Amino acid sequence: xxxxxxxxxxxxxxxxxxxxxxxxxxxxxxxxxxxxxxxxxxxxxxxxxxxxxxxxxxxxxxxxxxxxxxxxxxxxxxxxxxxxxxxxxxxxxxxxxxxxxxxxxxxxxxxxxxxxxxxxxxxxxxxxxxxxxxxxxxxxxxxxxxxxxxxxxxxxxxxxxxxxxxxxxxxxxxxxxxxxxxxxxxxxxxxxxxxxxxxxxxxxxxxxxxxxxxxxxxxxxxxxxxxxxxxxxxxxxxxxxxxxxxxxxxxxxxxxxxxxxxxxxxxxxxxxxxxxxxxxxxxxxxxxxxxxxxxxxxxxxxxxxxxxxxxxxxxxxxxxxxxxxxxxxxxxxxxxxxxxxxxxxxxxxxxxxxxxxxxxxxxxxxxxxxxxxxxxxxxxxxxxxxxxxxxxxxxxxxxxxxxxxxxxxxxxxxxxxxxxxxxxxxxxxxxxxxxxxxxxxxxxxxxxxxxxxxxxxxxxxxxxxxxxxxxxxxxxxxxxxxxxxxxxxxxxxxxxxxxxxxxxxxxxxxxxxxxxxxxxxxxxxxxxxxxxxxxxxxxxxxxxxxxxxxxxxxxxxxxxxxxxxxxxxxxxxxxxxxxxxxxxxxxxxxxxxxxxxxxxxxxxxxxxxxxxxxxxxxxxxxxxxxxxxxxxxxxxx
Ligand code: BF8
Ligand code: SF4
Numbered sequence: 208x209x210x211x212x213x214x215x216x217x218x219x220x221x222x223x224x225x226x227x228x229x230x231x232x233x234x235x236x237x238x239x240x241x242x243x244x245x246x247x248x249x250x251x252x253x254x255x256x257x258x259x260x261x262x263x264x265x266x267x268x269x270x271x272x273x274x275x276x277x278x279x280x281x282x283x284x285x286x287x288x289x290x291x292x293x294x295x296x297x298x299x300x301x302x303x304x305x306x307x308x309x310x311x312x313x314x315x316x317x318x319x320x321x322x323x324x325x326x327x328x329x330x331x332x333x334x335x336x337x338x339x340x341x342x343x344x345x346x347x348x349x350x351x352x353x354x355x356x357x358x359x360x361x362x363x364x365x366x367x368x369x370x371x372x373x374x375x376x377x378x379x380x381x382x383x384x385x386x387x388x389x390x391x392x393x394x395x396x397x398x399x400x401x402x403x404x405x406x407x408x409x410x411x412x413x414x415x416x417x418x419x420x421x422x423x424x425x426x427x428x429x430x431x432x433x434x435x436x437x438x439x440x441x442x443x444x445x446x447x448x449x450x451x452x453x454x455x456x457x458x459x460x461x462x463x464x465x466x467x468x469x470x471x472x473x474x475x476x477x478x479x480x481x482x483x484x485x486x487x488x489x490x491x492x493x494x495x496x497x498x499x500x501x502x503x504x505x506x507x508x509x510x511x512x513x514x515x516x517x518x519x520x521x522x523x524x525x526x527x528x529x530x531x532x533x534x535x536x537x538x539x540x541x542x543x544x545x546x547x548x549x550x551x552x553x554x555x556x557x558x559x560x561x562x563x564x565x566x567x568x569x570x571x572x573x574x575x576x577x578x579x580x581x582x583x584x585x586x587x588x589x590x591x592x593x594x595x596x597x598x599x600x601x602x603x604x605x606x607x608x609x610x611x612x613x614x615x616x617x618x619x620x621x622x623x624x625x626x627x628x629x630x631x632x633x634x635x636x637x638x639x640x641x642x643x644x645x646x647x648x649x650x651x652x653x654x655x656x657x658x659x660x661x662x663x664x665x666x667x668x669x670x671x672x673x674x675x676x677x678x679x680x681x682x683x684x685x686x687x688x689x690x691x692x693x694x695x696x697x698x699x700x701x702x703x704x705x706x707x708x709x710x711x712x713x714x715x716x717x718x719x720x721x722x723x724x725x726x727x728x729x730x731x732x733x734x735x736x737x738x739x740x741x742x743x744x745x746x747x748x749x750x751x752x753x754x755x756x757x758x759x760x761x762x763x764x765x766x767x768x769x770x771x772x773x774x775x776x777x778x779x780x781x782x783x784x785x786x787x788x789x790x791x792x793x794x795x796x797x798x799x800x801x802x803x804x805x806x807x808x809x810x811x812x813x814x815x816x817x818x819x820x821x822x823x824x825x826x827x828x829x830x831x832x833x834x835x836x837x838x839x840x841x842x843x844x
Contacts, residue, residue: 217524217663219693221455221607225527228605234530234554237523237545241659253798254287260408269798281412287799288414289406291775292421296402298776299424301542302737303395303431304565305471307363309438312473312578314356316442317349323477323581324442326352331440331620338375355441359434363396370395372430372437376740378747380756381784388813390423390783398427414801422814425779432777435737439509440618443476446512446734447624448723449616453692456610457517458533462499463489465592466519466528469540470735472509474562474576475502477585478538479514485589492593503528504543505685505735511615512734518613521689522657522770529557532603536592541566543656543686543771556598558591611695615732617682619744625727628720635752637717642749643844646709648678648761649835652742652781653687653730655766655774658792664690666767666791666824671696673828675729678707679835682745685736687766697732699725739777743784758785758815761838763831767791767824782806782816787834789819789827 208230213223216238229236250256255267257277265277267286276282281289316324326332326348333343336351339358343351362370369391374382385391392398402424405411411420440446458464465482467475479500486497501519502510510516519528522543528534529551536558537548548559549570559571562584567573574591576584626634641647651674657663667690671681683691695701702714706729714726721727733741750757764781766774769790781788796802811817819834821827 215662218665218668219454219524219609219663221609221693222520222524222527222663224607225455225530228530232554232603234551235547236526237547237659240547252793252795254290254795255283255798257281257286257289259289259406267798279409284414284799284801285412285417287796287802288417288421291796291802292402292417292424293406294772294775295421295424295428295779296399297772298774299395299428299431300399301773302428302435302776303363305541305737306359306431306434306438308471308473309435309442310356310359313352313438313442314360315578317353317356321578321581324578326441327444328440331437331445335437335441339371352441359438362394362430362434364394365397366393369393370427370430372434373426376429376433376743376747377784378750378756384814385426385783388419388422390419390426392423392427392430395427395431398424414799415805418802418805421779422783425776426783428776429740429743429780429784432737433740433743436734436740439472443472444513445620446616446618447621448614449512449515450612450614451511451515451517452610453518453613453689454610455519455528455531455607457501457519458528458531458606459496459499460533460604460606461494462496463492463494463593463596464499464501464534465589466501466503466534466537467506467510467516468503468525468537469506469544469566470504470542470737471506471540472513473578474538474540474581474585475506475510476513477581478589479510479516481582481585482589485586488590489593489596492596494593494596498589498592503537504689506540508685508688508735508738511613512618512732517610518689518692520693522686523659523663524657526551529555531606532599533606535595535599536560536588538562538588539566542773544568555603556595556600558595560588560591562588611693611698613692613697613732614699614728615692615697617731617733619741622731622745625717625721628722629717635748639749639752641709641713642761645844646678646713647680648709648832649838650680650682650746650762651831652739652762652764653681653683653691653767654685654736654739654764654777656686656768656770657690658768658770660792661768663768664694666827667691668694668696669824670765670767670828670831671730672705673825674831675705675710676707677832678710679832680710681730682733682742683730684733684738684742687768688732688734691730692732696730697728699723699728701729702726705729736773736777755842756785756815759838759841760785761835761842763787763789763834765789765791765827765831767827778818782810782818783814785815787817787819787831789821789831791822791824791827793820793822
């Protein structure tokens with residue numbers, strides 16, 4: 208296969224090495240299926256197709272020659288806005304479903320029903336409880352956990368006041384703005400069902416009103432993400448810096464390789480715990496290196512952040528990990544799992560194991576986790592991987608060599624901890640001083656997925672390098688973090704190679720003070736997609752210290768290869784948080800000039816943040832730098 212074609216699919220050399228193998232072995236990949244989908248439907252691309260009732264589907268002619276209204280009379284603006292906010296509701300349901308799952312676990316564990324889920328981080332539990340207004344005086348860990356679990360569960364259904372997780376994790380200025388616009392969410396599930404209601408046949412036909420409901424639901428998504436992070440930290444520990452590796456070179460020929468894929472640490476963390484006791488079992492089955500757990504997607508990020516489990520790959524290249532011929536099992540929970548993984552089992556020995564009642568895949572084997580016996584379930588799952596080890600086809604084995612070192616584990620607490628090494632009394636001071644003196648021009652949070660329509664990783668790496676050169680401090684989460692890790696940008700060496708002088712000086716000073724014997728990595732890995740909430744915590748702390756609102760800070764966000772509905776929800780709450788937010792793929796909204804105008808311009812007057820849609824990564828970097836400059840000017844810097 209010619210090199211140029213390969214580089215249009217992925218910029219990751221390990222993936223480039225696997226694609227021709229797929230061709231040779233007659234295996235269909237995500238890129239083959241993308242090709243078969245061409246040309247995509249123009250109506251769908253523009254967001255002007257409505258299927259919300261059985262008189263449709265209705266389509267609006269973007270060239271204004273044909274129909275301008277659906278059968279019911281809905282116009283392009285209404286249809287585009289309705290489709291957009293249904294995507295936000297989808298993303299919110301996924302993120303908050305993950306949080307709700309953890310809330311149940313914490314609650315049941317505090318009641319003494321789940322022996323395998325003790326509270327691991329009492330400090331975090333106390334911090335979260337205090338933030339929620341729980342009186343800690345004289346209460347045991349179990350009592351506090353019970354109260355936090357109960358409060359978390361109460362945040363889902365209809366409630367009178369504002370959602371606690373949304374309202375207590377932003378600045379007062381944000382809360383005031385949200386109150387003025389009527390977008391403070393109450394119950395998370397209520398915000399989702401309100402969207403399903405108002406987008407039903409014959410309801411809301413005011414595009415602005417629809418979009419405001421979208422903002423409200425996105426803020427419910429923020430609440431769900433933040434709750435997901437908080438409860439994971441309480442149950443499994445708050446991440447601290449950890450050194451590991453990323454890319455398919457982490458797979459080992461002489462080990463039982465088991466990939467943990469999906470999003471929720473509820474199962475994967477337990478698998479990590481019990482795998483330590485099962486090394487001998489794997490060796491007895493002939494795997495002289497024992498069990499080698501690796502991560503894929505955000506579950507991978509969760510176990511990387513807390514245990515240093517290496518990441519094999521992310522997002523659109525998940526099939527490639529199977530093509531190595533040495534992946535013995537893929538254990539999935541939910542979200543972002545390609546159903547095509549099941550088809551690969553026809554050609555490879557890899558067992559695809561689903562574990563959650565809401566995510567079964569035809570062709571996969573289902574081993575549902577019972578939280579009452581989580582460790583036993585985890586052992587059975589690992590045993591399935593050990594069994595598969597003996598069934599490898601030696602002719603199909605080919606592991607790409609590529610792997611990069613990655614320093615991960617930068618929770619808010621870890622970042623503050625590192626800054627404390629510079630100023631123990633006032634840890635935010637060194638960060639703020641360096642923003643003021645211009646060593647750090649601004650901060651960018653990279654988030655979101657890879658997208659098969661974009662050469663994998665190219666946008667992430669290009670925008671990140673451009674920003675780093677211009678002294679922008681970079682944080683990353685989700686598959687974006689995975690992408691930047693696989694390309695070696697989460698190392699001290701990357702700081703030396705790519706950071707502008709000011710940024711290099713700061714990362715070096717903090718890294719050395721924190722005892723790292725070198726600079727902090729060029730890009731700080733903050734975790735999975737729900738952990739975008741960690742980045743908000745840092746920004747809120749800085750804003751509060753400066754006495755300004757979030758929409759005044761030189762902080763921007765970028766999802767240069769966004770795919771999932773979850774990315775749309777996060778992008779929307781990032782904008783609602785006041786951040787200029789770049790998207791590197793064209794979202795399906797272009798069929799409404801009004802919706803586009805609101806998202807990229809008018810919304811700025813309401814919330815301070817706005818979307819920057821730019822598919823060229825070099826231009827995107829320029830636009831993000833421009834936005835940072837504008838913010839600095841606003842602060843008189
Ligand atoms: O929640 S970045 S492809 S794995 S949606 Fe999915 Fe996108 Fe990856 Fe993480 Ni986030
Ligand atoms: Fe068509 Fe209206 Fe039905 Fe949508 S809701 S499919 S626009 S008739």
